[in-house]
Amino acid sequence: MTNRQIVLDRLPGGERLAPEHFALQTAERPTAGPGEVLLKTRYISLDAANRAWMQGATYRAALAGGQVMAGGGLSEVVQSNVDHLKPGDLVFADAGWQEYAVLPGKHLSKLPDLKPETHLLSVYGVAGLTAYFGFLECGQPKAGDTVVISAAAGSVGSIVGQIAKIKGCRVVGIAGGEEKGRWLTDELGFDAAVDYKSPEFKRQLRAAVPDGIDVYFDNTGGDIFEACLFAMKNHGRIACCGALSSYDGAPPPHGPRGIPGLIVTKRLTLRGFVVMDFADQNARALADLQAWVASGQLKVQEDIIDGLENLPAALIGLLGGENRGKRMVRV
The missing domain is CATH 3.90.180.10 (Medium-chain alcohol dehydrogenases, catalytic domain)
Known part of the structure; x- marks a missing residue:
């Protein structure tokens, strides 16, 4: 007892x-x-x-x-x-x-x-629902969009990337290390992966998105957010899911620079959310997620x-x- x-x-x-x-x-x-x-x-x-x-x-x-x-x-x-x-x-x-x-x-x-x-x-819990609503409702993707996801090998990011592929997007995942990058591209079907731990991270990101980013799904904040912000296309959308870079240890010395001007000149939309915001739509999300898992389009x-x-x-x-x-x- x-x-x-x-x-x-x-x-x-x-x-x-x-x-x-x-x-x-x-x-x-x-x-x-x-x-x-x-x-x-x-x-x-x-x-x-x-x-x-x-x-x-x-x-x-x-x-x-x-x-x-x-x-x-x-x-x-x-x-x-x-x-x-x-x-x-x-x-x-x-x-x-x-x-x-x-x-x-x-x-x-x-x-x-x-x-x-x-x-x-x-996939049928908070992680899957967060990925589903954060990407589809906040990111508002269209077929052919270039989508970038930070913490892409994590519970939410790995699902976001696969949903983006299902929706006909070009998908770039940001993750730590070459092994995770290979997993994203070889097993989950991402089009490219970028290693944020590499000293060449910003160069790799620019090479992966030469024409810019339509939708950025942000799980990290910090330097990764800043790098993606400057690569956004006009009228780009950013779904703000988390800020992992600021959760553990001392806070970063500064926030992303140049935000007000970039948001205005590029006409960006940034939207923060928590999964409970969409609880009244859970049945629709679960039906889609179950269908994608059953068809093999979404790997868990x-x-x-x-x-x-x-x-x-x-x-x-x-x-x-x-x-x-x-x-x-x-x-």
Whole structure:
């Protein structure tokens, strides 16, 4: 009747995230009260946003030292005091980094019976929906567009690039290292890949997009954002999904330079978003994503690590670019 938990022992501040910022503790397993549901965690999703939450309030409350680390995942209903859920049902829940959690049942919905169930966290979960809506709704692509994606080998970027190919675009992925670049082009069908770690990054980018960029899907911010900004075509669109470069460690010494003039002269559209903005359209997105996976047009890459105790190292590794595709921890 115990509950293992990973606690955010202290906030990292301007430091890089390290194992000593977390602690493993054991608490008593909770019990569901009226209107509540007891959940057993199966898989915990890892995302760069986990680190952003440590910097202050975002679209969720700021994290504090001493609390169970926040995070969403795939959970099984163990005990239910609501009518619409029963033991054995699967839900996506903001249950935190722990084996068991109690949450109000009114905020939970039964997930469809899809196999493998890990796809409910990747292509049919937040990653897939973020890629779908961020690219199609914010990027407004047209066939023949040149599309550039940063963090292209990650959970969202790898799906964005494949959707762009499905929509008839020319796709350039920005990722770290030649191996990831080969994976993007040889297996996922990207037209080109650029290594942001290379001292020749800007030259490589210019060579990959000689006529400019129509749509830039930004997961990183920072120097990569700046380089792509200057390569945008007139009336280009930028979907601002994340700012990985500023999440971990000291902030960059400056922001992108020349933004006001570029936005005006090139008539650019920059749009930030979070996936919840489009929740009323999820059914349409899931239908498309399932059809593309079934047809083989969309390949799913998952990076699964075993053990609750490995969550801190798994997140640190994700921030360092270890993963290929969607990283999650099997509890």
